[in-house]
Amino acid sequence: MKVGQLGKLLKALKKFDAAYAVMAGQITPGKLFKGLHPDLKAVSLLASLKRKNAETIFGAIAKEITSIDTTLLDARIFMDEDLAEHGTMCGKFPKKYQPWLEHGMQIATQIAALDIGQGVVVRKGTVLAVEAFEGTDAMLERAGQFKTKEAIFVKTVKPNQDYRFDVPVLGTRTLEKLAQAKILTAAVAVNSTILIEKEQLMKDAKDKGISLVGFDATVV
Secondary structure (H helix, E strand, O other), rough: OOOOOOOHHHHHHHHHHOOOOOOOOOOHHHHHOOOOOOOOHHHHHHHHOHHHHHHHHHHHHHHHHHHOOOOOOOOOOOOOHHOOOOOEEEEEHHHHHHHHHHHHHHHHHHHHHHOOOOOEEEEOEEEEEEOOOOOOHHHHHHOOOOOOOOOEEEOOOOOOOOOOOOOEOOOEEEEEEEEHOOOOOOEOOOOOOOEEEEEHHHHHHHHHHOOOEEOOOHHH
16 A cells, blocks of 8 residues: 555554554655645545644544554554663763753754754754754755764654654664764664664764764753
């Protein structure tokens, strides 16, 4: 079934008599408005939404799934070993970086609460770029236009993150963008961010000279 065929999805879950379901994979924000193949059920759902963003659309889909007595589970289930851990996971994190990280955490938390994005790049108390609809990669490219020595990429979660369908991730593509922008420190929310192919990711980060740090988003 194609992305957008909500009616077909619901029929399949009923056919399998599925008690539980888990969302996996990624749909980029742009896909919500281009490349969809909505069926009548999806068209009706989209028309009913006053605000159309990832949270409202996936939230409505989740509601439809639960309405047929299928429980939609936290997407992090079975992935405990792949989640970001507290402290320095790879590389070094000098003590002088701590106040800069805290600044980045505060800014990232505020834009996440406003449903703008969940990432930010800061450097010595200055915001170089914030993530919006274009996504993390484009934000890192913009940040790379400035002086990025001792800059920090911070990725957090929303105050009421719905982990059934919205889980932050960090993978090799993000590492490539960080390296290209010469941003050599990345900080992500612990127990919330999935590190894709974690073991290999750590090796790649080390090879690129990128430090990975985990922080507690609840203390911001």
